[in-house]
Amino acid sequence: MLTFVGLGLFDEFDITLKGLREVKGADVVYLETYTSPLVGTNVERLEKLYEKSVHVLSREEVEGALAEKILMEALHKKVVLLSGGDPMVSTTHVGLRLRAHEMGVKTKIIHAPSIMSAVCGITGLQNYKFGRSATIPFPYEVDGKKVVYETPYDVVKENIQRGLHTLLYLDVGERMMTINEGVSLLFEIAEKKGDEEFCKLLGVGIARAGSDEAFAKASELAQLMEIEFPDPPHILVITGRLHFMEKDALIVFCDAQIT
């Protein structure tokens, strides 16, 4: 049996009682940190809580040929794979679960808190007012030329047209992208498209969701770029049409200077 157990938003106490029970009952516990890095905790603290050792997996061992090893093990052992947030939201996990089924390995998911729903609580923005979400990746190089991915900008514009909010995930690849970096990347695209109104959109920057230092600030994107947020993880919301209660919530919960 391969059980995907979510660690939730921030530290080792964001796992559910059900998740902890699975970990305690597992023959072997793996941890995958590259789809969502540990922030408020570390392997030692997890091991102390679980009273068993936690093996950190490389990307190769989850996605690559080496994944076979875990799956073979899961044929006759209770294997738990820990990951941040709610598991299986990442395609990486979907791929692994598909391979497990091909090999006749049973799978199970123990859900955990996810930023997807947490943003609603933190900001007071209503979940049915969110359009599709997108991720802002770090720029990459093609033939020595810097390329800034345009899809996040397009998704925001598409949602705005419909009066919808956009949840923007920030790249956690080589390092964790900040809100400031994310906004400035969007501005590069806006500038390229001659979109001078873009910087006036109302954004909400959220840092360290799920922790006691959780911080949310709403303002025009131009100002948001100047704000010093607590350390990442960061996430960005760009708002569409606001319901009056959403407006009140942004003023009260996110210090928005709107009327």
Place this chain on the structure above:
Amino acid sequence: MLTFVGLGLFDEFDITLKGLREVKGADVVYLETYTSPLVGTNVERLEKLYEKSVHVLSREEVEGALAEKILMEALHKKVVLLSGGDPMVSTTHVGLRLRAHEMGVKTKIIHAPSIMSAVCGITGLQNYKFGRSATIPFPYEVDGKKVVYETPYDVVKENIQRGLHTLLYLDVGERMMTINEGVSLLFEIAEKKGDEEFCKLLGVGIARAGSDEAFAKASELAQLMEIEFPDPPHILVITGRLHFMEKDALIVFCDAQIT
């Protein structure tokens, strides 16, 4: 201090360790069940786990004038308000949190697993492929005439046009709506609009998410309406354009008969 603590998806073990710690440390614990009814547990089982009494609140006591009572209490006591799923997704909680701030009551949110992200894991559908979501309410009467709310249908069509999936919440008001009822209400609108293709859309019905009896079945809506699902809670997804890995996932995880 008023702390909103989420109970998560199904039973008393879907709360996080952080949530349980808040409940154990609270002076008084309230439970609100009308935005999301308890299914896999009951008040007695919660009280046994928490080793303290849990007071169930009426709608009036959360939304109405009676809410003052709780807020006054929270001025000088540690008050926990339990609710299903991830708290504060419901506007009811946003309203209460706003009133708390007006009265100078500090608030905190302890997040929990939500169906919003769980559907991705259960179905293998990718979160950034979901457009806006909607709720299918029970029909209501105006001047003795039955009215079926059209917005959910419109939202599905709008998302489909853009190749996006739609998460459809089912009414939990007087009782919990089933997938079959939800689909047939959508069909009433589709028929009214002369939309004969609607019944051919690929839907995914999910029952009892987060439980061991969790069940997901993907098929054309016309067939989905005939399927006997386990008892509610139910939720419905109508798919847009499918990535090949999403297709594989629906076949393997949700028994879809697609090629």
